[in-house]
Amino acid sequence: MTGPASDAIVVDHLSKQYKKLRAVDDLSFSVRSGRVTGFLGPNGAGKTTTLRMLLGLVTPTSGNATIGGERYTELHEPIKHVGAVLEASSAHRGRTGRNHLRMICRAAGLPDSRADETLELVGLTPAGKRKFKGYSLGMKQRLGIAAAMLGNPRVLILDEPANGLDPEGIRWMRDLLKALAAEGRTVLVSSHLLGEMQVLADDVVIVAAGKLVRQGPVDEVLGSMGTSQVRVRTPQPAELTTALTSLGASATPQADGSLLVSGAEAAAIGHAAFTASVELHELVAERGDLEQVFLQLTAGMAGIR
Numbered sequence: 001m002t003g004p005a006s007d008a009i010v011v012d013h014l015s016k017q018y019k020k021l022r023a024v025d026d027l028s029f030s031v032r033s034g035r036v037t038g039f040l041g042p043n044g045a046g047k048t049t050t051l052r053m054l055l056g057l058v059t060p061t062s063g064n065a066t067i068g069g070e071r072y073t074e075l076h077e078p079i080k081h082v083g084a085v086l087e088a089s090s091a092h093r094g095r096t097g098r099n100h101l102r103m104i105c106r107a108a109g110l111p112d113s114r115a116d117e118t119l120e121l122v123g124l125t126p127a128g129k130r131k132f133k134g135y136s137l138g139m140k141q142r143l144g145i146a147a148a149m150l151g152n153p154r155v156l157i158l159d160e161p162a163n164g165l166d167p168e169g170i171r172w173m174r175d176l177l178k179a180l181a182a183e184g185r186t187v188l189v190s191s192h193l194l195g196e197m198q199v200l201a202d203d204v205v206i207v208a209a210g211k212l213v214r215q216g217p218v219d220e221v222l223g224s225m226g227t228s229q230v231r232v233r234t235p236q237p238a239e240l241t242t243a244l245t246s247l248g249a250s251a252t253p254q255a256d257g258s259l260l261v262s263g264a265e266a267a268a269i270g271h272a273a274f275t276a277s278v279e280l281h282e283l284v285a286e287r288g289d290l291e292q293v294f295l296q297l298t299a300g301m302a303g304i305r
């Protein structure tokens with residue numbers, strides 16, 4: 001699968017006004033192909049509204065959202081370009097998962113064989129002949145992804161796809177989305193699971209109160225916040241703390257007996273310990289985590305509007 005290396009999704013000065021509420025407020029960001037992009041924000045930040053505008057389900061008050069340079073509503077055979085999972089799929093209760101997919105295939109002019117191929121892709125083959133009413137939430141999520149993949153689209157847009165999945169299901173979803181991105185597809189996924197996003201996403205777009213807060217590669221966003229700390233283990237914590245204080249760094253004792261040091265790089269800490277004849281048993285630089293950074297970036301902007 002080859003796609004343009006350029007931005008696959010472009011959101012350009014997009015706004016949506018609902019009466020007095022500006023749900024999305026002059027929002028601009030772009031999403032690259034071949035990568036998983038996490039779309040993050042506190043409750044009510046405007047994520048779902050943005051995704052719905054991207055998919056032509058909500059009309060923007062102003063601005064533009066395009067996929068491969070075109071608005072969704074202008075795409076010829078959109079099912080072949082964009083697959084979307086906005087909420088756990090709904091289907092006729094008495095219909096089997098396989099028949100549900102086959103009906104979509106027929107309506108879209110796709111061969112029936114795609115139903116079985118996508119059931120296989122999402123690991124639902126054994127349940128394909130069971131009725132939808134017996135599906136668990138996790139199975140419904142998988143069926144939603146199968147439906148989104150029927151047209152073999154280059155772009156996938158998923159709103160909280162991990163909802164209702166157990167840990168094994170979340171891991172499965174992570175592997176699938178990473179594999180789809182590795183094939184060159186564009187994967188945009190909204191989620192509240194920041195720990196999961198830190199592992200899954202290559203890039204993040206963080207919004208709050210309808211506005212862009214930060215976008216970029218996860219590593220850059222984490223690095224830019226200066227949240228990195230160094231974990232140190234020593235049998236002489238008091239001496240080390242004194243040595244670090246003269247460096248301008250601070251050391252906080254942890255429940256497991258280690259010290260968490262901020263304000264100095266690992267090399268400087270090692271050197272300070274060496275000069276003070278302090279023995280070290282562990283010296284590990286820890287990356288700040290996405291949850292910390294997210295809370296810092298969106299502080300005061302969270303909450304129901």
Ligand SMILES: Nc1ncnc2c1ncn2[C@@H]1O[C@H](COP(=O)(O)OP(=O)(O)OP(=O)(O)O)[C@@H](O)[C@H]1O
Nearest residue numbers: 018021023041042043044045046047048049050305
């Ligand atoms: N059809 C609508 N009419 C009026 N207000 C709406 C409508 N749809 C969404 N809103 C409001 O717009 C704001 C943004 O909602 P949206 O669902 O886009 O946020 P979100 O980031 O997806 O939130 P969550 O993480 O809670 O799902 C909210 O305050 C919501 O109540």
